[in-house]
Amino acid sequence: MSALIAAPVLLPAFAATISLLFRRRRRWIGAGVSIGATALLLGITVLLMIEASEGGVAAYALGAWPAPFGIVLVLDRLAAMMLVLTSALALAVSVHATLTSLDRRGWHFHPLFQFQLLGLNGAFLTGDLFNLFVFFEVLLIASYGLLLHGQGARRLTAGVQYVIVNLVGSTLFLIALGLLYGVTGTLNMADMAVRAASLPAGDHGLFRAGGMLLTAVFALKAALLPLHLWLPRAYAGAAPAVAALFAIMTKVGAYAIIRTGPLIFAGAAGRYMVPAALGTMILGFVGFLAARHLRSTAAFGLIGSTAILLTAVALFEQSAMAGALYYLPHTTIAAALLFLITDLVIRWRGMEGDAIVATPGYPGRQLLAGLFLAGGVALAGLPPLSGFIGKLLILQASLSSSWWRAIWAVILGTSLVAVIALARAGSTLFWKSDVTPPPPARRSAPNLAEAAPAGFLLAMLVLLTAGAGPVTAYMEAASRQIFDVAGYVRAVLPPPAGAGA
Amino acid sequence: MRRILPHPGLTAMLLLIWLLMLNSFSMGGLVLGGIFAVLVPIYTAAFWPDRPGMRWRLPLLLFLLLVVRDIIVANFHVARLILFRRNRDLRPSWLAIPLDLHSAEAITLLAGTISLTPGTVSADISTDGRHLLVHALDVADPAAEIAHIKARYERRLMEIFR
Amino acid sequence: MSGGMIIADVVISGLLLLGGAFALIGSWGLAKLPSLMSRLHGPTKATTLGVGSCLIASMVYFPAYGHAWTAHELLITLFLFITAPISANLIAKAYLHGCRTEPDENAPAAEGMPVAPPHDADWATFGRDEELEEMILGETGDASPERRS
Amino acid sequence: MSMEFLVATAIGALTAGGIYLCLRARTFPVVLGLAMLSYAINLFLFAMGRLVVGRPAIYEKGATGYTDPLPQALVLTAIVISFGMTALALVLALRTFLETGTDQVDGRPDPDLLDRENRT
Amino acid sequence: MIAYALIGAMACVSAAMLLNLFRLFRGPTAADRILALDTMVINAIAFIILFGIHETTTTYFEAALLLAMVGFVGTAAYSKFLLRGDVVE
Amino acid sequence: MHLILLALLPFLGSAWLALLPRASRGVHAGIAVAHVVAALGLLLFVAPGVLNGIADQVRYAWVPALDLSVTLRLDALGLLFAGLILGIGLLIVVYARFYLPAGEPMGRFLSLLLLFQGAMLGIALSGNILLLLIFWELTSLSSFLLIGFRSDKAEGRQGARMALAVTGGGGLALIGGLLLLGHVAGSYELTDVLAQGDVVRASPLYPAALVLILLGCFTKSAQFPFHFWLPHAMAAPTPVSAYLHSATMVKAGVFLLARLWPVLAGTDLWFYLVATTGLITMVVGAAIALFRHDLKAILAYSTVSQLGLMTMLFGFGTPAAALAGIFHLLNHSLFKAALFMNAGIVDHEAGTRDIRLLGGLAKLMPITAALGMIAAASMAGLPPLGGFLSKEMMLEEAVHTAWLGAPWVVPLVALVGAALSVAYSLRFIVQLYLGPQRDAYPASPHDPPAGLWAPSALLVALTIAVGLFPALLTGWLITPAAADITGGTAPEFHPALWHGITPALMLSVIAVAAGGLMLWRHGPLLRGWELLRLPDAKRLFEAALERLVQWARRMSDAVHNGSLQRQLALMFLLAVVIGVEAIWYGGYAPGTRPLLPAPPVAIVAWTLLLAATAAVALVPRQRFVTLIYISVIGLVVSLAFIYLSAPDLALTQISVETVTILLLLLALNLLPKQPVQLSSNQERARNLLLGLAGGTASGLAAWAVMTRAPNDPISSYHWANSYSGGGGTNVVNVTLVDFRAFDTFGEITVLGIAALTIFALLQPAARGVSGQRLREWIADLPRSPERHPMMFAVAARLLLPLAMMVGLYIFLRGHNSPGGGFIAGLIVSIALLMQYMASGFEWADQRRQIDEHALIGFGVIIAALTGVGSLLFDAPLFTSAFGYFTLPIVGKFELATAMLFDIGVALAVIGAVMLALAELSHIAQRAQKEPAEDDGPMDVDPAKLRGLQR
Numbered sequence A: 001m002s003a004l005i006a007a008p009v010l011l012p013a014f015a016a017t018i019s020l021l022f023r024r025r026r027r028w029i030g031a032g033v034s035i036g037a038t039a040l041l042l043g044i045t046v047l048l049m050i051e052a053s054e055g056g057v058a059a060y061a062l063g064a065w066p067a068p069f070g071i072v073l074v075l076d077r078l079a080a081m082m083l084v085l086t087s088a089l090a091l092a093v094s095v096h097a098t099l100t101s102l103d104r105r106g107w108h109f110h111p112l113f114q115f116q117l118l119g120l121n122g123a124f125l126t127g128d129l130f131n132l133f134v135f136f137e138v139l140l141i142a143s144y145g146l147l148l149h150g151q152g153a154r155r156l157t158a159g160v161q162y163v164i165v166n167l168v169g170s171t172l173f174l175i176a177l178g179l180l181y182g183v184t185g186t187l188n189m190a191d192m193a194v195r196a197a198s199l200p201a202g203d204h205g206l207f208r209a210g211g212m213l214l215t216a217v218f219a220l221k222a223a224l225l226p227l228h229l230w231l232p233r234a235y236a237g238a239a240p241a242v243a244a245l246f247a248i249m250t251k252v253g254a255y256a257i258i259r260t261g262p263l264i265f266a267g268a269a270g271r272y273m274v275p276a277a278l279g280t281m282i283l284g285f286v287g288f289l290a291a292r293h294l295r296s297t298a299a300f301g302l303i304g305s306t307a308i309l310l311t312a313v314a315l316f317e318q319s320a321m322a323g324a325l326y327y328l329p330h331t332t333i334a335a336a337l338l339f340l341i342t343d344l345v346i347r348w349r350g351m352e353g354d355a356i357v358a359t360p361g362y363p364g365r366q367l368l369a370g371l372f373l374a375g376g377v378a379l380a381g382l383p384p385l386s387g388f389i390g391k392l393l394i395l396q397a398s399l400s401s402s403w404w405r406a407i408w409a410v411i412l413g414t415s416l417v418a419v420i421a422l423a424r425a426g427s428t429l430f431w432k433s434d435v436t437p438p439p440p441a442r443r444s445a446p447n448l449a450e451a452a453p454a455g456f457l458l459a460m461l462v463l464l465t466a467g468a469g470p471v472t473a474y475m476e477a478a479s480r481q482i483f484d485v486a487g488y489v490r491a492v493l494p495p496p497a498g499a500g501a
Numbered sequence B: 001m002r003r004i005l006p007h008p009g010l011t012a013m014l015l016l017i018w019l020l021m022l023n024s025f026s027m028g029g030l031v032l033g034g035i036f037a038v039l040v041p042i043y044t045a046a047f048w049p050d051r052p053g054m055r056w057r058l059p060l061l062l063f064l065l066l067v068v069r070d071i072i073v074a075n076f077h078v079a080r081l082i083l084f085r086r087n088r089d090l091r092p093s094w095l096a097i098p099l100d101l102h103s104a105e106a107i108t109l110l111a112g113t114i115s116l117t118p119g120t121v122s123a124d125i126s127t128d129g130r131h132l133l134v135h136a137l138d139v140a141d142p143a144a145e146i147a148h149i150k151a152r153y154e155r156r157l158m159e160i161f162r
Numbered sequence C: 001m002s003g004g005m006i007i008a009d010v011v012i013s014g015l016l017l018l019g020g021a022f023a024l025i026g027s028w029g030l031a032k033l034p035s036l037m038s039r040l041h042g043p044t045k046a047t048t049l050g051v052g053s054c055l056i057a058s059m060v061y062f063p064a065y066g067h068a069w070t071a072h073e074l075l076i077t078l079f080l081f082i083t084a085p086i087s088a089n090l091i092a093k094a095y096l097h098g099c100r101t102e103p104d105e106n107a108p109a110a111e112g113m114p115v116a117p118p119h120d121a122d123w124a125t126f127g128r129d130e131e132l133e134e135m136i137l138g139e140t141g142d143a144s145p146e147r148r149s
Numbered sequence D: 001m002s003m004e005f006l007v008a009t010a011i012g013a014l015t016a017g018g019i020y021l022c023l024r025a026r027t028f029p030v031v032l033g034l035a036m037l038s039y040a041i042n043l044f045l046f047a048m049g050r051l052v053v054g055r056p057a058i059y060e061k062g063a064t065g066y067t068d069p070l071p072q073a074l075v076l077t078a079i080v081i082s083f084g085m086t087a088l089a090l091v092l093a094l095r096t097f098l099e100t101g102t103d104q105v106d107g108r109p110d111p112d113l114l115d116r117e118n119r120t
Numbered sequence E: 001m002i003a004y005a006l007i008g009a010m011a012c013v014s015a016a017m018l019l020n021l022f023r024l025f026r027g028p029t030a031a032d033r034i035l036a037l038d039t040m041v042i043n044a045i046a047f048i049i050l051f052g053i054h055e056t057t058t059t060y061f062e063a064a065l066l067l068a069m070v071g072f073v074g075t076a077a078y079s080k081f082l083l084r085g086d087v088v089e
Numbered sequence F: 001m002h003l004i005l006l007a008l009l010p011f012l013g014s015a016w017l018a019l020l021p022r023a024s025r026g027v028h029a030g031i032a033v034a035h036v037v038a039a040l041g042l043l044l045f046v047a048p049g050v051l052n053g054i055a056d057q058v059r060y061a062w063v064p065a066l067d068l069s070v071t072l073r074l075d076a077l078g079l080l081f082a083g084l085i086l087g088i089g090l091l092i093v094v095y096a097r098f099y100l101p102a103g104e105p106m107g108r109f110l111s112l113l114l115l116f117q118g119a120m121l122g123i124a125l126s127g128n129i130l131l132l133l134i135f136w137e138l139t140s141l142s143s144f145l146l147i148g149f150r151s152d153k154a155e156g157r158q159g160a161r162m163a164l165a166v167t168g169g170g171g172l173a174l175i176g177g178l179l180l181l182g183h184v185a186g187s188y189e190l191t192d193v194l195a196q197g198d199v200v201r202a203s204p205l206y207p208a209a210l211v212l213i214l215l216g217c218f219t220k221s222a223q224f225p226f227h228f229w230l231p232h233a234m235a236a237p238t239p240v241s242a243y244l245h246s247a248t249m250v251k252a253g254v255f256l257l258a259r260l261w262p263v264l265a266g267t268d269l270w271f272y273l274v275a276t277t278g279l280i281t282m283v284v285g286a287a288i289a290l291f292r293h294d295l296k297a298i299l300a301y302s303t304v305s306q307l308g309l310m311t312m313l314f315g316f317g318t319p320a321a322a323l324a325g326i327f328h329l330l331n332h333s334l335f336k337a338a339l340f341m342n343a344g345i346v347d348h349e350a351g352t353r354d355i356r357l358l359g360g361l362a363k364l365m366p367i368t369a370a371l372g373m374i375a376a377a378s379m380a381g382l383p384p385l386g387g388f389l390s391k392e393m394m395l396e397e398a399v400h401t402a403w404l405g406a407p408w409v410v411p412l413v414a415l416v417g418a419a420l421s422v423a424y425s426l427r428f429i430v431q432l433y434l435g436p437q438r439d440a441y442p443a444s445p446h447d448p449p450a451g452l453w454a455p456s457a458l459l460v461a462l463t464i465a466v467g468l469f470p471a472l473l474t475g476w477l478i479t480p481a482a483a484d485i486t487g488g489t490a491p492e493f494h495p496a497l498w499h500g501i502t503p504a505l506m507l508s509v510i511a512v513a514a515g516g517l518m519l520w521r522h523g524p525l526l527r528g529w530e531l532l533r534l535p536d537a538k539r540l541f542e543a544a545l546e547r548l549v550q551w552a553r554r555m556s557d558a559v560h561n562g563s564l565q566r567q568l569a570l571m572f573l574l575a576v577v578i579g580v581e582a583i584w585y586g587g588y589a590p591g592t593r594p595l596l597p598a599p600p601v602a603i604v605a606w607t608l609l610l611a612a613t614a615a616v617a618l619v620p621r622q623r624f625v626t627l628i629y630i631s632v633i634g635l636v637v638s639l640a641f642i643y644l645s646a647p648d649l650a651l652t653q654i655s656v657e658t659v660t661i662l663l664l665l666l667a668l669n670l671l672p673k674q675p676v677q678l679s680s681n682q683e684r685a686r687n688l689l690l691g692l693a694g695g696t697a698s699g700l701a702a703w704a705v706m707t708r709a710p711n712d713p714i715s716s717y718h719w720a721n722s723y724s725g726g727g728g729t730n731v732v733n734v735t736l737v738d739f740r741a742f743d744t745f746g747e748i749t750v751l752g753i754a755a756l757t758i759f760a761l762l763q764p765a766a767r768g769v770s771g772q773r774l775r776e777w778i779a780d781l782p783r784s785p786e787r788h789p790m791m792f793a794v795a796a797r798l799l800l801p802l803a804m805m806v807g808l809y810i811f812l813r814g815h816n817s818p819g820g821g822f823i824a825g826l827i828v829s830i831a832l833l834m835q836y837m838a839s840g841f842e843w844a845d846q847r848r849q850i851d852e853h854a855l856i857g858f859g860v861i862i863a864a865l866t867g868v869g870s871l872l873f874d875a876p877l878f879t880s881a882f883g884y885f886t887l888p889i890v891g892k893f894e895l896a897t898a899m900l901f902d903i904g905v906a907l908a909v910i911g912a913v914m915l916a917l918a919e920l921s922h923i924a925q926r927a928q929k930e931p932a933e934d935d936g937p938m939d940v941d942p943a944k945l946r947g948l949q950r
C-alpha cells in the first residue's frame, strides 16, 4: 500500500492551513485552494477506490510501527467508497457555498470545511479505535464551526444543543474505549477482533458493555432512536449548504457500526437496532410530513432515510449489508440534494424563504420544481432513481430475517407518508401561487448557475441508478469483505511469526 | 546592547535557572541555556518596558539573607500566636506605611517582603503611590511597627534601587 | 549506618516534621482566625516555612542517599516567594472591595476598615469612583448588586 | 479501603455530579457538568491501565515495574480534546446568551427573559 | 526515621487540607474561599515534595513547580473577578 | 432491439419537448406526433410476429443483485395494451393540439404526456416484474404532474395530491406484493414467474402477496373503496382525462390483473377479493355517475363502474370471463376516450360541463352530438355497438357464477350495475343532446374544427365497426391476448350481436328497460339520493390529510421539543441500561488482581474530591463559588495522577485546569451570576436519580476493570521499544509523538479548530442583537476602580520570562521525562495570559507579537510535514528518526524528528489557547464603558505619579 492512502487526511490538512494562512489575502485564494483541493481529493479517492476494488484489504502502518502497536490505516472497498462519496459531496457543497457566497458570511469557512474533510476521511481510514475517536472529534468540532457559520439566534440555539449532545457522546465514546482497552488490552480493531474471540468468560459482560456503548455512540451520530433528537434542529438550523455536507455525518455513524459490528462485536447490537431503526423511520417520516419549512423536511428526510439504511445494517447479514451499502451513497446524496434545493429556494424565493406556504411566483421556480421533484423522488425512494433500487435490495434481503414483516410494513408505510408529504410540500411551494400580498418589486433574475452543484448531485444519483449493476456488484464484494473477519485480520496484523516483541 | 540584552540581570538569572533546571552542568546545557536566556528577554522586553534600575550587588544578597532570617523567626512567632493566643486577644491592626521608594518594582519587593514575613500582609497601595497598606496580625504599637518596617526593609531597598 | 548518614537522617526528619507542622499550623490559622485579614497570615507559614522545610529536606535527602543533587526545589521556592505575596495582596484587595460594597455580608472584623491615607488619596482598591460610590451608597434598589458569599 | 475503591468511587461521584449538572436547564451548569464528566472520564480511562503507585512510565533499564503508558497517552489526548470542546461549548453558550438573551436549554420559555421583556 | 517523619509530615499536610476544606465551605466571604483554595494548592505542593522523597524520585517536582506557578494564576483570576468582574480588561 | 427503441421513443419525445420549451405549438405537436407515430409504426412492424406466437423479448442485465433486468417482452396481451396506449395516445396528442388554449405551455404538457405514455408502454412491455414496478410508479408520478398541470387551481393540486397518495400508496403495496411474488417464484422475470403458478398459489406467502398486489391494482383502477380519487383527477385538462383516466392508466390495474392471472387467479381468495370488489365497484360507480351533473364527473364515475366490471370479470377466474374482460377493456377504451373528447368539446364550445345548464345541443352541434350519442350508446351496451357485445358476455359469465353458494347474487348485482349504466348513458344522450334547446348557454355552442372532433370520430367509427364485425376486427388480437392471460389456449371467441334468447340477453333487456325507467324518474331518484348525504370523498380526504398533518405536527413537536435535558437524560439512561444489559447477557466474574492499599492521605484527598463534587452539584446557582470547588476537584485529580504514576497527566491537568478556569471566569462575567431556579423538585429528583445510576454504573465498571489482571496489553511493546525505537525514555511522550503521532496530529487539529471556531463565533458578536446587548450590558457586580493592580503587574512581568524558560525546559525534556510540547505550550500561554490579566487586554495585546492564526496553521503544518517528511527517506508516513550527535564545546546531544513534531504541537497549542482567550476577553472589552486610551500596564505607577519619567 502506498502512502497515497494518507492523502485524504493530509491533503485537507494542508488545504486548511493554507487557506487559513492566506485568509487576509484575496478571497479567491481560500475558495480556490479549498475547491481545488477537494477536486484533487476526489481524484485521489477514486484512484484509491480503483485500487481497493482490485486488491483485497490493504493496511498501512504509520510510523513503521507494526500493527497493533502503532496506528494503521486500512483501505478496503467500504472505506474507499466512503471516501469517494465524501469527496464528491464535498466538491458539490464547496462549489455551492462559493457560488452562493456562503463562505463570506462568516469566518474561516474553507479551513473549517477542509478540517471537516480531514476528520471524515481519517475516520473512514483508520484501523484503530482510539484514532477513530480522535477523528470523530476532528469532524465533530469542525462541524460545530460549520454549523454555526453565519450565526443568528436560531443557528446558535441549535448549535448549543448539537455541541453539548455530541460532547456527552464523546464522553460515552471514551468510556466504551476505556472498557474495551481495559478488557482486551488493545486498540487496534483487527487485534481486538482476535482477542475478543479468546476472551475469558468472566470478561464477556464488560466487553459487551463496551461494545454496546460504542455502538450507541455511533448510533447517536447516525441519529438512531432515541438518540436522534439532536438532528432536526441542528440540521434545520445550519446553513442548508452546510447541512448538505452534514448528510455524510450520519453516515459516519453508520459506517462505524458497519465497520465494528461484524468485525469485533459479532453484530450483538442488531436485536435492538432493528426496532430502533424502524421507530426512527416512523418518527423521521412523521417529522417529514409535519415539517413547516423545507429545511426541516430535508432534515427529517435524512433521519428517515438513514434509518432505512440502519435497518439493513442492523440485520448484520451479508446481502442486507450489500443493500445497505448501495443505499448509503444514495441517501447521502439525496438528502444533500434536498438541502441544496432548500438553499436555492431560500435564495430565489425571497421573503418567505423556505416556509411551506404559498407565495407569489418567482423566477427560477420551474427549475426548482424540477429539482425538487427529483430530490423528493430520490429521498422517498420512488422509481426511477436509485433509492428505489436500494429499497428493493433492502426489502429483498430482509426477507430472510424474522423481522421482515415489520421492516416491510414500516419501509413501505413510511414511503407512503413521504410521498404524501412531498406532494404536499411540492405543490405548496412550487404550484400554489398566492397573489395576495402583491409580488414584491421585481427582483433580479436568479443566477441559474447556482443550481449547478445540485445538478451535479442529481447526476450522481442518475449515475448510481444507471450503473446500479456494477455498483451493486462492488457493494456485494464490499459486504463480503466486511464479513470476512479473518481476511481483515490477516491483512492488518502481521503474520504471527513477526508479531509480539 | 540594550536590544540584545534588555535586562542583563534577568538574563543572568534565567541562565542560572536553566542550569538549576537541568540539574547538571554541561557545555551543551550552558550554550543552549545562554541562547534561551538571551532570546527570552528579547521577546518579553515588550512586556517590561523599563529597567528596574536595580544593583545586583552585595546589599541585595544581604537583604535576601535578612529576609530569610526574618521569615524563620517570624514564622515561629506567628505560630505561637495562632496556636496559643485566643482570637479575642489578638490585636490586629492596619498600618499605612509612607513610602520613600518610588519604583513599582521596589515597592513590590518591599510589599512582598512584608507579606512573606509572617504577621504582616501588604494589602494595598494608595492611589498616589505614596502609602502602602499593611495588615498586621498582632501589634501593640502601630507607629513603632511602621518605623521598624521602614528601617529594616525600606532603607535597604533604597540602597538596592537607586 | 555512618554518622554522617545519621545526622542527615535527623536533619531530614526534623525538616520534614517542621514542614508538616508549619503547614498544619498555617491551615489551622486559616480555619481558626476570626477575619479574612487575620486568616491571610496563616497560609504564609505554610508557603514559607512549611513548603520551604520540605524542600530543604528534599535537597538534603537526595544527595544524602546517593542520588543526584537537584535544584528544582530552589526553583519552586523562588516561584512561591514571588507569587505568594501577590496572591495575598489580591485576596486582600478582593476582601477590602467586598467589605466596601457589601458590608453586611462581610461582618466588620476587629481591625475595622483601614483609614484612608493622607493627601486626599485613597487606597487603590477603593479609589475615588463616583459611579461606585453611588452604586454602594445610593441603594435605590434597582441596581440590586449580585450577592456573593 | 483500597486505592481501587477510592478511584472507583471518585469516578462514580464525578460521573453522578456531572450527569446531575448536565441535566440542569441552563448552559453554564451544563458546561460545568461536562467539565466534571471529563474529569470522570479521564480518571476512568486512566484506571483502565490499572493502578500502580510510584512507577511512572519512564523507561529505565532493568526497571522492576512500570505503569501502563498507553492509557496515559490516551488520557492526555482526551484532556486536550475535552479542553478544546469545553472551551468551545462555553463560548457558544455565552455567544448564544448574548444573541438570544437566554441561557436556557430545556425547550421552555425563560422566566428571566419574559420578566425582562415585560418590564421593558 | 525518615519514613516515620514522612508519615508524620504527610499526616500534617493531610490534616491541613481538611482544615482548608473546612474554610472553603465555611467561607463566609468569597475571598475566604479563594484563600482556602490557594492554601490547598500550597499544601498540595508540600505533599508532592513529600511524595517525591517517599518514592525517592524527582520526577514529580515539575508538577510542584507548575502548581506553584499556576496556582497563583488561579488565585489572581478569582480575585480579579471579584474586584472587577472582568479577569482580562 | 425493436422493443428497446419502442420503449424509448416516448421518452425521447418527452425529452425533446422538455428541451425545446420555446418552440411553437405546431413544432411541439409535430415532435409529439412524430414520436408516437414512429412508435406505433414500430409496434405494427413487430405485431405479426407476436400474433404468430413468437413473443418478442430482449433482456439486459441491470441490477443482477436484485434480479432486476431490463427485460422487454411483447406478447399479444402487451400488444393489445400497447396498441391502445399508442393509438389513443396519437389521437389525444392531435386533440390536445387543438384543445389547449394558446396561453398554456404546450411543450411542457406534451412532454409530460409522452413521459406518461412511455411509463404506460413500459408497463405493457415489462418482462421483469421489478421493471414493471418502476414504470408503474412512474405512471403515478407523471399523472400527478399532469393532474396538477393547472397548478394555479386548488382542485388541480388537491386532485393531483389525492391521486398520487392513493395510486402511489397502492404502488408501494404493489412493491411488496411483487417482491413477495418474485421471492416465492424464485425469479423476477415475468416468464419464469408466470410458469410458477402452482408453486405460488401453494406458498404460505400467497395471501400476503395477493392482497398487496391487489391493493396496487385496485388503487390504480379506482376500485371501491379507492375509487374516490379518480373523479377528482378530472381537474386535469380534458385530453389528460381522456387518456389517463379512462383509456390507459386506470386500466393498468386491470392489465396487471390480467398479466398475473395465470399465477394468482384460480383460488377462492382471488375470486372473493377480486370479483366482489369489482361487483361492488361496478354498482357504486354507476350509481354515483347517475347523480352527477358535471359531464366529466359522470364519465369518471362511469369509468369507475366499468373498471369494476372488468375487475369482476377477471375475478371470476375463468378463461371465458377473462376473455370477456379483455374484450370489454378494448371496447371501453374506444368509447370512453371518445366520450371524454366529446365532453371536452362541449365544455370548450358551450362553456360549461354542467349537464343541468345544457341540453338540446343536437341541433346546435350535430357532429359532436352524433359522435357523443353513439359512444354513449356503446357505453350503455346497446346494439349494435362494441359495448353491447362485451356487456352481453359479462352478463353471460355472471349468470354462471355463484357467490358463497348463492347463484343469484352475482347476476342480480350485475344486472343492477348494467341497468344503472344504461341509465347514466341515456342521461348523457337525453339531457345533453336531446330535449329542448335552451335560451342561453354560457357560450354559443357550435361544432368545433375537425381537429377536435376527428379523433373521437375515429374512435366512434371503431366502436361501430367492432360491434358489427367483432370477430373479424378483434378476434386476431383478442384471442391470443386471452390466451396470454390464461396462460394456455384461448377460450373460443365468438362474439355476435345475436346468440338467440339467452339469459344474458334477457338480463340485458331488463337492464335497458330498468335504465330507461330510472332516467324517467331521475328527478325523484336524485332527491332521494341527495337525502342520503353521502360523504364527499375529497373533503374527507383533505380533512383526513389535514388531521394527519396536524397529528404528525403534534407528535413531532412533542418528541422534538428542543429540550436538551430530554436528550441528555435519554443518553445517560441508555448508557446505564446498556451496562446492565451487557452484564446480564454477557456474564461477569470478579477480578483477582491484588488491591493497592489506600494510605490516609489518599483518603483525605478522596474526601476533598467527594465533598467538592457534592458542593459543585448542589450549589450550582452560586456560579462563582462553584468554580472554586471545581478547582479543588482539578487539584485532587492532579494529585491522584501524581500518586498513581502519571506525572505527564498531572502536568497537563494542572495547566489545562488553569486555562479552563480563566475561560469560565471570562464567560461568567457576561453571564448571569446567580440565575433563577428553573427545574422543579421533581425534575431535580429525577436528575439526581439518573446521576446516581450513572455514577454507580461508571464506578462499578471502573472497579470491575481495575480489579482484574490486564490482558497482555499492547503497551508492553511500547515500553520495550520506546527507547530503542523511539529514542525517548518517557514512554508516554514517545507514544504521543511517535507510536501514536497520528492521534496527536488529530488532537492539535481539534484544538486549532476549536480556537478558530471560537474566533469565528466571537468576531461578529459586536454586531446585531448581540452587539446591542453588549453595549447595553451593565456590570452586575460592583466593581473596584482599579483595573491593573501594581504588584500583580510587576510580578507578572518577572514571571513571564521565568515561565518561558520553564516552558522551554519542559518542552525539551519531554521526550525523556514528563513534559512535552503540549504542556510547554500551555505554560507559555498561561504566562502570556498573565500579562493580559495583570496589565490589560489592550496593553498586552499590542505587545504579544504573535499571530495566533498563523501559529495554529504553522503548528498543524509542521506536524503534518514532519509526518510526510519521512517519505523522503523512503520510510512510511510519520516515521520518526533520532540520533545522537556530538559538537565541539556543546558535547553530545540528541535530535529526534519527533521533537519537530512536538514543536508543531506546542505552536498549535499556544496559538489555540491565546486565540480563544484573547478573543473571549476582547468581547468583554466591548462591554466596557471606560475609554481604554490612557490605559497603562498598572493603575498606580508610583514613579509616574511622582513625575519621575521612567
Ligand code: NA
Residues within 6 Å of the ligand: B113, B114, B115, B116, B117, B118, B119, B120, B121, C044
Ligand atoms: Na508578612
Ligand code: NA
Residues within 6 Å of the ligand: A062, A063, A064, F738, F739, F878, F879, F880
Ligand atoms: Na514513528
